Amino acid sequence: MKNSPIKHIGVFTSGGDSPGMNAALYAIAKTAETKGIKVSGIRKGYEGLIDGDFIPLEAHELQKLTQKGGTILKTARSKRFMELEGRKKALQTLKANSIDALVAVGGDGTFKGLLAFSEICDIPFIGIPGTIDNDISGTDYTLGFDSAVNTAIENIDKIRDTAESHNRVFIVEVMGRDSGYIAIHSGLMSGADAILIPESGKDFIYLLDKIKNYNSEDAFLIVVSEGDEIGAELVASKIKEMNKEVDLRITRLGHVQRGGNPSALDRMLGIRLGVAAVNALLQGRKNIMAGVLNNQLHFTPFEDVVKQHQVNEELMKLLELFGK
Structure with a gap:
């Protein structure tokens, strides 16, 4: 040249x-x-x-x-x-x-x-x-997308271990301000019970239908994109409204998804x-x-x-x- x-x-x-x-x-x-x-x-x-x-x-x-x-x-x-x-x-x-x-x-x-x-x-x-x-x-x-998804999956798998040990409902918030790609990929590949993303208006309806029949003898895992219009806190409050006895935790993975090899x-x-x-x-x-x-x-x-x-x-x- x-x-x-x-x-x-x-x-x-x-x-x-x-x-x-x-x-x-x-x-x-x-x-x-x-x-x-x-x-x-x-x-x-x-x-x-x-x-x-x-x-x-x-x-x-x-x-x-x-x-x-x-x-x-x-x-x-x-x-x-x-x-x-x-x-x-x-x-x-x-x-x-x-x-x-x-x-x-x-x-x-x-x-x-x-x-x-x-x-x-x-x-x-x-x-x-x-x-x-x-x-x-x-x-x-x-x-960076593939690495972030792998990091999310690794952490969600660990959260599932403790969720199953205590039969808890866990809401895991992953990154995705305007996009649900991380939530969909990490949620599907970790076997989440519900996935909430900004691009879908039906996902919350599906969650509420599932939680109605929730058996407290099982863990229940929800993956939420941070940009979802419902938000982790509101999801938690709606679940509590339906079942006050639910043992529920919220975990935000945050910037750990950006780091690592x-x-x-x-x-x-x-x-x-x-x-x-x-x-x-x-x-x-x-x-x-x-x-x-x-x-x-x-x-x-x-x-x-x-x-x-x-x-x-x-x-x-x-x-x-x-x-x-």
Whole structure:
């Protein structure tokens, strides 16, 4: 790629951290290195882009970190970048450091930021979907989703042990502010008695029908997405209204789902998308997100990525089948 106009790539992670981000950084650095392209890591997302908080990224150092959760570049939300003045300052920083292209690993908010940035900056941007919620269109899976589901399952299985020992009703809240993917996957694979997600209005009805016939000699496990409109507290109160004698507990898994070593799937996804991002830049592409659809690389324009990813019809039917 001697004739490539790209000599220096900046890369940052933004929004919530997700397992697999470091694998993506390694793949970006390794691919760029083989093309003779310099790579700079931008610390703390858009904040670092504004302030010029850059560090060199070396493939041989990142190779040892593919198994590490979180992101070595740190991440932060930036109110300054939401303002035009903040984006102008970021543009000045890019020019001062002779950065020819950007790769961003993050969620829909990250890509919305790049879309706004493209109005004043003409260098190419490529996005990699990094969010445990799996709520982005243009890819079957996002970086971190599989790891988060595995973490949720591991913890739900442990909660089931104590629930069965005491014949308790347990409400387990998993992450998913706008998406029920983690709840559906972890709930189905751990044999939950009920699963509540933001995208369904029937799931609570199914729960109430089941709880009417609840036998206190058995455990009863409910998995609730944090974004569900009913919410764990209201679910608990409704169950108590129906049966005051129910021995009930609420457990919120919280940010434990973001941490830990990435799964094999997330490591491989990070590597595939990191390589794809650099190759796309060298092909002259810009303002697109690299994803995987039907196990094939797929690129989606940023303006289409920002649409909310809905739970697909097959999963909704599974939710109905196993929820009844």
